[in-house]
Amino acid sequence: MRGKAVIAGVGHTAYGKHPGRDRVSLIVEACRNALADAGIDKQMVDGVLVKMANAEPTILYGQKVAEALGLRPRVGCALDQGGAANIALISYAAMAIDAGLMNIAIVCYGDTPRTGSRAVYQRPRGDDAVYGWYSTAAGYAMVHQRYRREHKIADKAFGAVAVACRANGAQNSNAHLRQAITMEQYLESPFVVEPLRRDDCCLLSDGAAAVIVMSASRARELGLAHAVPILGFGQGQESWDVHLRPSMTSTAAAGSADTAFRMAGLRREDIGVAQLYDCFTVTPLLTLEDYGFCKPGQAGDFAVEGGIAFDGDLPINTSGGLLSETGTPGLQLVIEGVRQMRGNANLQVTNARHCIVSNQGGTMHTHATLILGRAA
Amino acid sequence: MSFPSPDITPISAPYWDALKAGRLLFQRCRQCNHCWLPAREACPQCLSADPVWDEASGRGVVVSWVVYHVAYNEAFKSRIPYDVTLVRLEEGPQLLTNVVDSEAGRRLEIGAPVRLKIEREGELALARFSLDAAHADSNNRNNNSRIAGATSV
Numbered sequence: 001m002r003g004k005a006v007i008a009g010v011g012h013t014a015y016g017k018h019p020g021r022d023r024v025s026l027i028v029e030a031c032r033n034a035l036a037d038a039g040i041d042k043q044m045v046d047g048v049l050v051k052m053a054n055a056e057p058t059i060l061y062g063q064k065v066a067e068a069l070g071l072r073p074r075v076g077c078a079l080d081q082g083g084a085a086n087i088a089l090i091s092y093a094a095m096a097i098d099a100g101l102m103n104i105a106i107v108c109y110g111d112t113p114r115t116g117s118r119a120v121y122q123r124p125r126g127d128d129a130v131y132g133w134y135s136t137a138a139g140y141a142m143v144h145q146r147y148r149r150e151h152k153i154a155d156k157a158f159g160a161v162a163v164a165c166r167a168n169g170a171q172n173s174n175a176h177l178r179q180a181i182t183m184e185q186y187l188e189s190p191f192v193v194e195p196l197r198r199d200d201c202c203l204l205s206d207g208a209a210a211v212i213v214m215s216a217s218r219a220r221e222l223g224l225a226h227a228v229p230i231l232g233f234g235q236g237q238e239s240w241d242v243h244l245r246p247s248m249t250s251t252a253a254a255g256s257a258d259t260a261f262r263m264a265g266l267r268r269e270d271i272g273v274a275q276l277y278d279c280f281t282v283t284p285l286l287t288l289e290d291y292g293f294c295k296p297g298q299a300g301d302f303a304v305e306g307g308i309a310f311d312g313d314l315p316i317n318t319s320g321g322l323l324s325e326t327g328t329p330g331l332q333l334v335i336e337g338v339r340q341m342r343g344n345a346n347l348q349v350t351n352a353r354h355c356i357v358s359n360q361g362g363t364m365h366t367h368a369t370l371i372l373g374r375a376a
Numbered sequence: 377m378s379f380p381s382p383d384i385t386p387i388s389a390p391y392w393d394a395l396k397a398g399r400l401l402f403q404r405c406r407q408c409n410h411c412w413l414p415a416r417e418a419c420p421q422c423l424s425a426d427p428v429w430d431e432a433s434g435r436g437v438v439v440s441w442v443v444y445h446v447a448y449n450e451a452f453k454s455r456i457p458y459d460v461t462l463v464r465l466e467e468g469p470q471l472l473t474n475v476v477d478s479e480a481g482r483r484l485e486i487g488a489p490v491r492l493k494i495e496r497e498g499e500l501a502l503a504r505f506s507l508d509a510a511h512a513d514s515n516n517r518n519n520n521s522r523i524a525g526a527t528s529v
Contacts, residue, residue, distance in 0.1 A: 122448045127388075127414065128472040129380035130502055133460050134448035142462060146440035149486045194443035194457070194481065243462045243472050244412075248440065 002263055003373070005094035006219045006227035008104075009038025009212035010335040015176040015326035018206040019115040023053055024068045026208035027110035031069055034106065034210040038224060045212070047096065047105030048073045049089040052080040054111060054329070055120045065108065075102045082361020083277060083329035084235065085109075087368035090334065091233035093213040103218065109331050110208025118204055128243075137201055139242045139363030140280040141193040146248045147282055148195065150297075155195075157300030159186035161281040162199045162323060164309045169320020172346055176205045176326045200281045203327035209335055225375070228341040231266065231354070232371035234259025242363040253290035253360065253367040260356070260369040268292050271371075272352025273340050274314055275333035277360045278321040284308070287358050291369075310347055318347045330359040334370060342375045379451040379498060388415040390429055395501035400434060400492050402469040403427040413469040434492030435508065436463040439470065443481040457481075463490055463505055474504045483507060 011033025013026050027050070035042055048066040058064070062078035075096055079085045086109060093105035113121065125133045147153060163183055170180040181189075181199060189199040219227035236252030236259075238245065261267070268291070276284035288299040293314060302308065308316045319325045319336040326332050337355040339345040357370040384392050391414070394401045404411045405419035406426045418425045441461040447453040457480040464470045476493055478484050490505040 124380050124449070127382035128460075129449070130382055130497065130500060131460050131472050131474050131504075132444060132449075132452045132455065132458055133472050134444075134452075138442050138444070138460065141442040142440050142460075145442060146486070149440070191443070191445040194445060196442075243439075243470055 001094060001098065001233070002231050002265060003216055003229045004098055005213055005230045006216050007090070007211050007230065007334070007338050007372070008214050008219050008224050008227045009034045009036075009040070010210070010338050011035070011037050012209040012332060012335060013110070013207045015174060015205050015207040015328060015332075017114050018112060021112065021206070023110040023112050023208065024065055026112070026206065027065055027108050027210065028068050030110060030208035030210040031106050031108055034212050038212045040104065040212070040222065042069065042071065045071060045104050045106050046073050047075040047093060047102035049076070049093055049105055049107045050078045051085040051089060051109035051331070052078045054082070055113060055117050069106070073102070075105070081366040081368070083279065084359045084361040084366035084368040086330040086334060087233060087357065087359040087370045088235055090211065090213055090230070090370060091235070091368070094230055094233070097213065097215050104212065104214045106210055106212055107331070108208065108210035109328065111328065112206040113204045113327070114206040116206070121204065135193065136363070137196055137280070138193045140282060141196040142242055143248045143286070143364065144200070144280065144282040145195050147286065150249055151300070153285075153297070153300040154304065155187060156183060157285065157303050158200055158281040159183050160303035161278065161284055161308065162186050164303070165278055165317045165321040165323040168310055168318050168347055169324020172319045172325055175320045175324050176203050177320075177324050196280065202279045202322035203324070205327040207326050207328045209328060209331035211331065211334055211338070226342045228338045228375050229373040230370065231373045232260035232262070232264030232369075234263070234369045236367040238365045238367075241365075249286065250296065251286060251290055251364045251367060253287055253358065253364070253369070254292070256367040256369045257291040257356075260371050264354075264371045266354060266371060271314065271354050271356045273318060273349040273355045274316045275318070275321070275337045275355065275357045276316050277330060277333065277358045278317055278323050279329070279360075281323070283360065283364070284316060286364070287360075291356070291358070310349075315349050318345055318349060329361070333357050333359065337370070337372050341372045380449065382500070387417055391415050392500070394429070394431075395494055395503055398494055400432040400494070400503050401429045402432055402465065402467060404430045411468045413471050430467070432465050432467055432469075432492070435511065436465040436490050436505065438462070438475070438484050438486060438488040438490060439464050440486065441475070441478070441481050441484050459484065461505070471503065475507060476504050477506050
């Protein structure tokens with residue numbers, strides 16, 4: 001599949017608060033912007049692939065979005081994998097286009113946890129709620145604790161992720177949180193579910209994002225100058241809930257990345273910039289290890305020594321990530337990857353020829369990887 | 377919000393009933409001997425629907441833990457800061473619990489031995505644990521780099 005499909009357009013809403021607006025309306029706005037960015041008419045779109053909403057999932061949700069877009073697509077669906085669904089849908093779109101099921105797909109997501117209901121992130125976790133086991137954060141706190149103890153990771157390593165992402169987001173005019181922090185501020189931020197501090201946790205943001213996928217040959221026919229080639233993708237699933245897992249400190253992200261690198265025919269050192277899912281600061285650290293950029297237990301030192309900063313060896317989350325740009329889960333990382341590969345990112349990494357994007361969902365239950373190349 | 381209630385089903389009822397009688401049970405597959413919690417109809421290893429309930433010794437070790445500084449349910453507001461701890465039973469299954477004398481997690485470490493201490497919570501009996509000083513010395517704390525636990529034999 002290397003290079004057969006491209007991302008031809010990207011769009012999003014403002015990130016932050018959208019009081020009174022529903023998620024489908026936000027998705028329509030993001031799709032309108034993505035169509036304008038690609039320079040194509042909506043009637044050319046014959047695939048509508050939607051990431052399931054985290055809160056209040058409903059049946060036939062993909063069709064509800066297609067209706068709002070005024071489309072009768074050949075292929076349409078909503079997929080639930082948590083945050084990994086964005087890249088999973090992009091890869092399914094690429095394959096379905098290659099198989100002739102459709103020509104041009106919109107992959108989109110939107111939600112309103114900021115001004116709407118955030119109950120899903122604070123939910124009781126099954127029968128274990130009797131022990132006080134609540135919230136999305138707690139699962140990551142359990143992983144964070146095990147990782148820092150097993151590998152003797154300093155608190156500053158997690159802080160380095162927050163500092164780097166917030167520094168990048170502070171320079172992004174569309175970021176939900178445009179406020180850089182120092183290591184001292186990070187270390188002083190209050191515990192939520194210890195060892196997670198407030199500044200280890202991503203934002204809850206209203207917003208929507210959309211990307212347009214088509215074949216590379218169609219993009220050439222249409223003369224779309226800034227189409228970004230999809231070079232590789234992969235997935236991996238952990239399945240076991242966090243407390244039942246054989247290991248908490250390595251995940252199926254490793255297999256996801258291996259699949260993507262194999263498809264792309266690339267090595268780790270070919271990657272010049274990375275957009276790593278940063279729902280909590282431990283996530284990009286483990287992803288750096290699972291993806292093979294750092295050895296087990298060494299991502300912390302890499303982060304503390306500046307490796308992930310904008311001027312580091314492998315800059316991550318150059319528009320701020322979930323910690324700063326928007327908590328909207330995952331598609332914005334793909335969009336920033338596209339900007340980097342077009343060469344028009346706000347914080348452009350010079351000479352980066354390939355960008356890797358990680359998505360994950362649940363408590364590292366689901367993993368998906370995307371490798372992008374430079375626009376022609 | 378009131379104190380949460382588990383969703384007790386015909387599959388899980390023996391687990392909750394046994395706790396009220398002072399015993400912690402786990403499921404073992406009669407075909408492949410895999411042991412697990414929480415209760416389910418079929419063995420997640422060999423898929424046989426032939427589990428039997430075994431009684432746990434009540435001894436286990438700490439795998440990881442968290443400490444809540446916020447309450448997501450009013451019922452836990454008076455308890456913060458409180459720990460939720462992941463314990464691996466010596467028979468293999470893992471479960472989430474509270475370690476009653478952990479002092480909000482400050483006394484916990486990976487591999488610390490713990491012992492079952494069933495406590496009443498309203499109509500429920502819960503499988504809480506306490507630190508097991510008697511077994512602290514015999515415990516091999518270097519042998520915990522991987523979590524063996526519920527997914528291996």
